[in-house]
Amino acid sequence: MKMRAFLLIVILIGGCYTMIQSFNDYNEKQFTDLLNTMNPSFITALFTKPSTSGNTSETWHVDEHSEINSLLDFLQDYHIRKLKPEEINTSDETMQFSIQLQDEDGNTLSIIINENLIIQNSLLYYEVVDGPLDAEWLVHFFISNKL
Known part of the structure; x- marks a missing residue:
């Protein structure tokens, strides 16, 4: 009987911990907290500029660590909030300014400028x-890094 009570208490504590963690996932946090979950040493940045006349969009990449770090320094002043699944609009097909950062492990961090949206590994x-x-x-950053 004592063993069952102990197991029930352990399950309740585990459930409460999981609920609190799940609730905290959707709270506001600093951008640097997101970087702490990834390998923060990004090796490349891919810039995408939408086309204005229906042609293909223009893209270029930057491999300079100083430029990538200046972008990360700029973003660290912002706060983010994880979106719930029902808040995500994946059907938006309009071309937008975006920056995609990639680390050594192949993880990506996409920043959609017009929507103030950050996408981690195409999932979060x-x-x-x-x-x-x-x-x-951002305009100055785009212009200064365009080849």
Whole structure:
């Protein structure tokens, strides 16, 4: 009888811990907290500029660590919130400015500029809660890194 009570208590504690963790996943947190879950040494950044006349979009990549780090320094001032599955709109097909960072392990972090959206490994969606992102800084960053 004592063993059953002990197992029941362990299951209840585990369930409470899981519920609290699940609730905390959707709270606001700093962008750097997201980077802590990944390998923060990104090796390449892929920029995508949508086409204006219906042609294919323009893309270029940057491998300079200093430029990637300046982007990460810019983003660390923002706060993000994980989106719940019902909040994710995956049917949006409009072309937008985006930056995709890739680390040595093949993990990706996509930043959709127009929607203040951050996508981790094409699975986890986050919104920038204290946005919009500083467009002036981003335009300067795009121009300075274009080949």
